[in-house]
Amino acid sequence: MEKILEVNNLHVSFDTYGGEVKAIRGVSFDLKKGETLAIVGESGSGKSVTTKTIMRLLPENNSRIKEGEILFDGKDIAKLTESQMQKIRGKDISMIFQDPMTSLNPTMIVGKQIMEGIIKHQGLSKGAAKEKAIDLLRLVGIPMPEERFKQYPHQFSGGMRQRVVIAIALACNPKILIADEPTTALDVTIQAQILDLMKDLQKKIDTSIVFITHDLGVVANVADRVAVMYAGQIIEMGTVDEIFYDPRHPYTWGLLSSMPDLDLKEAALYAIPGTPPDLLDPPKGDAFAPRNEFALQIDHEMEPPMFKVSDTHYVKTWLLHENAPDVQPPLAVKKRQRNMPNNYDKPVMVKDGVE
Structure with missing residues (x-):
């Protein structure tokens, strides 16, 4: 499949008083x-910072891309000016x-908010933009x-407001849609509707x-591939089946074990011990080592490849x-692994994802 976006060795820092x-x-x-x-x-862990860097939405006064490139459509987004990025x-x-409520202007009707991007980027007349905005409202399931x-x-429910936000994002038929926890502020029934809507729209x-x-439960329903982030780094990446049924990193084991499972008899829900590291002074070696019950001596001395x-x-x-x-994953993970045969070859050490 053709690559539409490549992020290579990205380093982003914030300058703070500390x-x-x-x-x-x-x-x-x-x-x-x-x-x-x-x-x-x-x-x-760095999820939102990564995507806001791609959108170039980080504050210019205290954030900077120290290293790396973001390749889209033959251009390095990291090097574009603000006018080019617009x-x-x-x-x-x-x-x-x-949060859809903070994404929308409370003083403007939703139709005009959808029309803004259409007029700016597609140059349509107000009449044509209004017709397209109404079509988008219909497309995202607003009666x-x-x-x-x-x-x-304020005249819309939370789920309907999120549908309006999705309509705004889709107004110019984008090649890439970044969804930053779009269902977190919604109840579970509306979450399911929004996730189904996004899958349907992607096909259309x-x-x-x-x-x-x-929320790993959301991931299972929407993703083709999964990148697991910890302390500003991607520590595991694979297809959704590989991450759910054959995870190999102890942090991924912890995330999966902390998901409620009605088939397990243990009453207590697992929690990963400790807290993420302070990235003012990132730890030496593997950043997850202090919280990892399976940590080796080398984890405290050298960052793994x-x-x-x-x-x-x-x-x-x-x-x-x-x-x-040979370290065995927790019971909750082993239970998932039994559902998917392990037919992979012996792991090979690579550098930057390339053998």
């Missing part, structure tokens, strides 16, 4: 045409934010779109999606080294 926060530390991934890539991890943002790459066009955000408009979430488990599965842990002890 010093330099190294928020993103060498992130690399690609996005293929028509696929959904989910980026998962705890709060503070021609891409909203037109070729759009974003759905977490009586002609009437709803003239209403204000043939867009690629980067889906940010901390990426190991290749399959052509699509890469993992950043010393446990995959040929000299590492």
Whole structure:
């Protein structure tokens, strides 16, 4: 499949009163045409910073791209000026934010908010833009779109507001749609409707999606591939089946074990011990080592490379080294592994995802 976006060795820092926060530390991934890539991890792992860097929405006064490139359509987004980026943002790459109420202007009818991007990027007349805005409201499942066009955000429910936000993001038929936890503020019934809507829209408009979430249950329903982030780095990447049924990093084990499972008899829900590291002073070696019950001595001394488990599965842990002890994942993970035969070759150490 054709790659539509490539992020290579991205480093992003924030300058604070306390010093330099190294928020993103060498992130690399690609996005293929028509696929959904989910980026998962705890709060503070770097998911939103990564995608806001792609959109160039980080504050200019205290953030900087220290190293790396973001390749889209033959251009390095990291090197574009703001005026150049404005021609891409909203037109070729759009974003759905977490809270629909803060994404919408409360003083403007929703129809005009959808029309803004259409007029700016597609140069349509007001009449044509209005027709397209009504069509978009209909596309995202809002009943009586002609009437709803003239209403204000406070006249919509939370789920309907999120549908309006999706309509705004889709207004210019973007090649890439970034969804930053778009269902977090909604109840579970509406979450399911929004996720079904996004899957349906992806098929209709043939867009690629980067889906940010901390909810692995959401990932199972929407993603083709999954990137697991921790402490500003991608520590495991694979297809959704590889991440769910054959995870290899202890952090991924922890995330999966912390998901409720009605078939397990244990009453207590698993929680990963400790807290993420302070990225003002990132730890030496493997950043997850202080929280990892399976940590080796080398984890405290040297950062692990990426190991290749399959052509699509890469993992950043010393446990995959040929000299590492055989460590078994927790019960909740082993239960999933039994549902998928392990037919992969022996892991191979790679550098930056390339053998």
